[in-house]
Amino acid sequence: MKLLDLSPDSSLDDSSVEVQDRILAAIDVGTNSIHMAVVQIQPDIPSFRIIAREKATVRLGDREKLTGKLTPEAMERAVAALRRCQEVATSLHAEAVIAVATSAVREAINGREFLKRVEDELDLTIDLISGPEEARRIYLGVLSGMDFSNQPHVIIDIGGGSTELILGDGHEPRSLSSTKVGAVRLTAEMVTTDPISGEEFSYVQAYVRGMLERSIEDLQAHLKPVERPRLVGTSGTIEALVTLSAREKLGFIPTPLSGYEMSLKDLRDLVNRLRKLSYAERAALPGMSERRSEIIIAGALILQEAMTLLHLDSITVCERSLREGLVVDWMLTHGLIADRLRFQRSIRQRSVLKIARKYHVNLPHGKRVASFALSLFDQTQGLLHQWGDTERELLWAAAVLHNCGHFVSHSAHHKHSYYLIRHGDLLGYTEVEVEAIANLARYHRKSPPKKSTPTTVVWGISNSVE
Numbered sequence: 001m002k003l004l005d006l007s008p009d010s011s012l013d014d015s016s017v018e019v020q021d022r023i024l025a026a027i028d029v030g031t032n033s034i035h036m037a038v039v040q041i042q043p044d045i046p047s048f049r050i051i052a053r054e055k056a057t058v059r060l061g062d063r064e065k066l067t068g069k070l071t072p073e074a075m076e077r078a079v080a081a082l083r084r085c086q087e088v089a090t091s092l093h094a095e096a097v098i099a100v101a102t103s104a105v106r107e108a109i110n111g112r113e114f115l116k117r118v119e120d121e122l123d124l125t126i127d128l129i130s131g132p133e134e135a136r137r138i139y140l141g142v143l144s145g146m147d148f149s150n151q152p153h154v155i156i157d158i159g160g161g162s163t164e165l166i167l168g169d170g171h172e173p174r175s176l177s178s179t180k181v182g183a184v185r186l187t188a189e190m191v192t193t194d195p196i197s198g199e200e201f202s203y204v205q206a207y208v209r210g211m212l213e214r215s216i217e218d219l220q221a222h223l224k225p226v227e228r229p230r231l232v233g234t235s236g237t238i239e240a241l242v243t244l245s246a247r248e249k250l251g252f253i254p255t256p257l258s259g260y261e262m263s264l265k266d267l268r269d270l271v272n273r274l275r276k277l278s279y280a281e282r283a284a285l286p287g288m289s290e291r292r293s294e295i296i297i298a299g300a301l302i303l304q305e306a307m308t309l310l311h312l313d314s315i316t317v318c319e320r321s322l323r324e325g326l327v328v329d330w331m332l333t334h335g336l337i338a339d340r341l342r343f344q345r346s347i348r349q350r351s352v353l354k355i356a357r358k359y360h361v362n363l364p365h366g367k368r369v370a371s372f373a374l375s376l377f378d379q380t381q382g383l384l385h386q387w388g389d390t391e392r393e394l395l396w397a398a399a400v401l402h403n404c405g406h407f408v409s410h411s412a413h414h415k416h417s418y419y420l421i422r423h424g425d426l427l428g429y430t431e432v433e434v435e436a437i438a439n440l441a442r443y444h445r446k447s448p449p450k451k452s453t454p455t456t457v458v459w460g461i462s463n464s465v466e
Contacts, residue, residue, distance in 0.1 A: 023051075025089035026326035027082070027099035029126055031061035031160025032184050032295070033236065034078060036085040037323040038092050046336045048144075048327055054088050056081035057291045060104040061160045061184040070108045075117070082122055098326050099126040102134050103161030103182065106431075128431035131178025134322065135164040136427050139173050140332075141325030142166075142232060142318050145258060152229040154219065154310060157321055158237045158302050160184030160295070163212070165306070167219045167229065174222040176427075177215040181208055183237050183299035195278050196297055204298065209305045216309045231312040234321035237299030240292050242317050245270055247286060258319045264307045267315075271300045348428035352397045355424045359407035361400070370399035394433055397426075398440030405441075418442035 022041040027034065038052040058077040063070055082099075089097050105111040106128060115126050129137070138157050146153075148170030155166040161182040167175040190204050223229065233242070242262045243253050248270075254260045274282060274297055282293035307315060331337045356363055373395055381387065398421075405416030421438040429437070443449060 023092055023094045024048075024327055024330060025085070025092075025094040025097040026323045026330075027085055027097065027126075028322045028326070029060070029078065029082075029099060029101040029105060031102065031104035031162075031182055032059060032291070033057045033160075034081045034085065035323055036088065037327070038089060038094060039324075039327050041327070041331065041336065043336050046331060048331070050324075052088060052092060054085050056084065057289075059160075059184065059291070060108075061182070062188065063104070063108055068108060069110045070104070070114050075114050078114070079118060079121060082118060082124060086122060086124060096330075097124060098330055099124060100129045100134075100137075100322070100326060101126050102129065102322075103131075103159060103178075103180070103185075106130070107161070107180075130425060130431065130434075131162060131164065132176045132425045133427055133429070134162075135166050135176040135178055136173065137325030137329055138164055138234065138322050139166045139168055139176070139325065140328040141320045141322055142234060143168075143170065144324050144328050145320035146232065146318055152223060152227050153232050154229045154312070155232045155234065155318075156238070156303070156306055156315075157234045158183060158299050159235060163302055163306070165212075165215050165219055167222050175219040177218060179211055179215050181211040181302060183295040183302065186298035186302070187295045191298060195281075196275055201275055201297075201301075205301055205305065208301050209309065212302075212306055212309055216306065220310075229312070231307065231310065231315045232318050233303065233315045234318050236292065237296070238303060238315070239317060239319070240288065240296060241267065241270060241300055241303065242315075243287055244285065253287070256319060257317050259316060261314050261316050264304070264313045264315075267300070267304055267307065271297075271304055274300060348393065348397070348426075351427040351429075352400055355421070355426060356400055356404065358424075359401075359404040359420055361404050361407075363400070366400040366403065369402065370396045373399040394436050395440065397429075398437045398444070401437070402441040402444045414442055414445050 022043065023038065024041055025036055025038045027036045034056050036054040037050050038054075039048040040051050041048045056077070058074060058081050060070055060074050060078055062074055086097065101111070101115060105114060105126075108114070111128070115128065118124055118126055135157075139155060142155050148168070150169050150171075152167060152169045152174075155164075155168070157164040159182045161180065161184060162178050163181050165175070165177045165179070166173055186204060186208070190207065191200065193200050196204075239257060242257065242260055245262045245266050246253050246257075246260060249266070279293060282288060282296060283290050285293070288296070303315070307313070328337065353363070356366060374392060377385075377387070377392055377395055401421055402417055403413065404420050405413035405418075407420065408416040418438045418441060421441055422434060426434050426437070
């Protein structure tokens with residue numbers, strides 16, 4: 001196993017890259033846990049190494065059953081964990097802390113309120129990312145820790161609230177999907193017996209298979225007939241299962257765990273043993289945390305059914321995932337990674353053009369509108385506004401896509417444009433940025449938002465939604 005060789009970009013001016021190492025902290029606010037990786041970036045290679053990790057099991061996914069809201073207790077645990085992460089990052093002299101929130105916050109009706117609270121109390125901005133964007137960054141993270149040798153790999157990441165499946169060969173991902181089936185979600189909604197009863201086990205198994213079928217069929221459609229991909233697993237659930245299997249087979253846990261393979265047969269044997277144990281008996285297993293023992297059955301079933309549907313008889317562990325993907329994405333954004341992943345440097349633009357083609361946008365017209373809009377932006381910068389490159393890029397995306405609503409209907413097409421952009425899975429953008437692009441398109445026809453229009457205010461950005 002070797003790190004991805006990220007050669008310096010010959011197109012970059014030497015003066016734009018600092019030679020000294022830089023410290024960066026990346027935080028993943030997940031359904032089950034909050035994880036942070038602090039890395040030392042070596043720009044002249046460029047690469048990075050992890051110098052510290054922090055983890056807290058906060059269970060944001062334990063939402064109120066009637067309302068679907070994040071509970072006050074879970075939010076308190078999360079804020080405390082994030083404060084601790086900040087303290088560690090500061091002690092290690094991190095120049096920046098980047099953070100994203102995934103399934104639990106994405107789906108909770110008070111998720112944005114929670115993120116606003118974090119920003120107010122901790123001065124920490126957390127980007128809310130979509131499922132496909134989460135999958136893209138997981139892919140980047142795995143690429144930073146494994147050599148794909150231009151061969152197809154399927155990556156599976158089993159989280160608390162969702163499971164991401166990715167197909168790629170070291171270049172542009174062929175398939176990205178996120179399915180609302182996770183270890184915490186399944187346990188909370190479907191597991192009521194202890195040990196799990198045969199009837200309940202069979203029901204959960206069938207449900208998982210049904211939920212995964214569509215994503216796996218789409219992934220398989222992007223494989224050539226002669227290709228047989230390698231399966232790579234990330235996430236705490238998969239690492240816990242592989243650790244149990246390795247301890248039983250080898251008598252010890254491989255260090256590092258990355259690169260260790262577990263067969264589907266061994267997984268099935270392990271699942272059959274775990275399902276017969278009570279929660280207390282599972283918690284007593286060597287290396288099994290109390291929290292993990294609650295959700296391990298559901299997580300194991302997700303992995304077992306995914307491997308079965310994929311017709312792959314072994315899985316290889318990779319200990320790099322979303323957090324490391326955040327670091328790679330940051331390095332891409334700051335011009336520290338070059339040609340080996342050049343497709344990722346333009347992921348935003350490529351994603352916009354993909355959506356434009358999907359909805360039959362008149363691209364020559366859209367690009368002319370974008371050119372005029374950017375010209376006005378540049379001429380009035382410093383006079384009418386103080387916005388910069390980020391806002392300029394959002395304006396470009398909105399201008400290109402502003403007429404995509406014609407795909408639905410000519411009448412009120414600007415309103416349809418809002419919906420298609422908002423739900424079009426634009427990659428490389430945060431949820432707030434997608435909302436801004438959608439609203440720029442929505443209100444491009446002179447008429448501004450009315451006072452009676454419901455308004456969502458997030459982090460100082462007023463987004464009128466109709």
